[in-house]
Amino acid sequence: MQAVKQLQTERIDSPIGTILMVIDQDKLCALDYLEYEARMIQLLTRRYGAFELTDSSTHSAISQQVTAYFAGDLQALDSIAVDTGGTAFQQQVWSALRTIPTGATATYGQLAARVGRPTAYRAVGMTNSLNPVAIVLPCHRVIGAKNALTGYAGGLARKEWLLRHEGVLF
Numbered sequence: 001m002q003a004v005k006q007l008q009t010e011r012i013d014s015p016i017g018t019i020l021m022v023i024d025q026d027k028l029c030a031l032d033y034l035e036y037e038a039r040m041i042q043l044l045t046r047r048y049g050a051f052e053l054t055d056s057s058t059h060s061a062i063s064q065q066v067t068a069y070f071a072g073d074l075q076a077l078d079s080i081a082v083d084t085g086g087t088a089f090q091q092q093v094w095s096a097l098r099t100i101p102t103g104a105t106a107t108y109g110q111l112a113a114r115v116g117r118p119t120a121y122r123a124v125g126m127t128n129s130l131n132p133v134a135i136v137l138p139c140h141r142v143i144g145a146k147n148a149l150t151g152y153a154g155g156l157a158r159k160e161w162l163l164r165h166e167g168v169l170f
Helices: 034-048 061-070 088-097 108-114 121-129 156-165
Strands: 005-012 019-024 027-033 051-055
Touching: 005 034, 005 061, 019 034, 019 061, 027 034, 034 051, 088 108, 088 121, 108 121
Parallel strands: 005 051
Antiparallel strands: 005 019, 019 027
């Protein structure tokens, strides 16, 4: 019988809504907006099977870093350790998100080229939509081919806010 995975949850308030984080020991394995908790639970179930969520009584270094990001320290997220699970391709795409500098954007095609699959921009887009640790792995920095704000699981208003927060102008 497989042991039930123990995971910690933390909630923080942000200018774009309450953020729910799931931490596995010292690594962030999920970050989403509170109203999308059901989607996050579904992804965690696919990944872990049986797991138990326990609300943390203290704020971890991870939540402090996320709070610092919203307070204006735009590099605060860079050192957060993540454990995303996923296929090798998904992990490659999610890792490549961290190569998009703060204050910059990349198109789905450019991100596909970065992972050595220049024609796989649709697969990159689908993988981007399944990013389990939004904001920290900055899928919001990926835009449409004509600099259009396209697709963001947390809503386009949040994507625009995040990009403006990082200094991207439209």
